[in-house]
Amino acid sequence: MERLFSPWRLRYVASGRKKNSGCVFCRALKLGSRRQSLILHVGAHNFVILNRYPYNNGHMMIVPKEHVSSPRGASPASLLEMMELAVRCESALRAVYRPSGINLGMNLGRSAGAGIAGHYHLHILPRWDGDTNFMTAILDTRVIPEALPVTYRRLRRLVGPGPGRGRRRRSGAGSGRRGRGR
Ligand SMILES: [Zn+2]
Numbered sequence: 418m419e420r421l422f423s424p425w426r427l428r429y430v431a432s433g434r435k436k437n438s439g440c441v442f443c444r445a446l447k448l449g450s451r452r453q454s455l456i457l458h459v460g461a462h463n464f465v466i467l468n469r470y471p472y473n474n475g476h477m478m479i480v481p482k483e484h485v486s487s488p489r490g491a492s493p494a495s496l497l498e499m500m501e502l503a504v505r506c507e508s509a510l511r512a513v514y515r516p517s518g519i520n521l522g523m524n525l526g527r528s529a530g531a532g533i534a535g536h537y538h539l540h541i542l543p544r545w546d547g548d549t550n551f552m553t554a555i556l557d558t559r560v561i562p563e564a565l566p567v568t569y570r571r572l573r574r575l576v577g578p579g580p581g582r583g584r585r586r587r588s589g590a591g592s593g594r595r596g597r598g599r
Pocket residue numbers: 437440441442443444483484485535536
């Protein structure tokens with residue numbers, strides 16, 4: 418399966434093979450700019466990030482802050498928060514894209530299809546009847562009609578903390594997430 422903008426992919430795949438310092442998830446979390454890293458929300462234990470190589474528009478991933486390769490290495494609090502975030506992401510996808518279905522899943526290990534095997538993550542993506550279109554079937558290529566910055570803008574407010582939920586700021590950065598550039 419090739420994406421139309423797949424020149425990025427080799428570097429991405431290669432970077433996943435290194436240890437923590439080269440991990441794209443760990444690096445994204447360290448980045449100051451949320452927009453640049455495509456991080457939609459940072460919770461106490463996990464963060465939500467757009468997939469840079471989406472299968473469909475709105476393809477997000479929920480990723481633990483800790484560099485662990487399997488849910489077996491995560492704390493109960495982290496696992497619970499991951500599923501809470503999955504529910505929030507589902508609501509955001511339903512509100513923004515009105516999909517007819519949603520895939521929610523993990524690939525643990527390279528043989529299972531994990532691109533970043535060292536740092537486990539939960540994929541959540543919207544599906545529509547017939548979204549495996551002729552380009553996919555005939556040319557083994559996917560067309561992603563919406564640009565990532567647009568997807569980011571549409572989902573960011575909805576995936577962020579709702580009323581009554583504790584917002585976790587990263588130290589000193591002021592997070593820069595409130596209402597900027599809507
Ligand atoms: Zn990592």
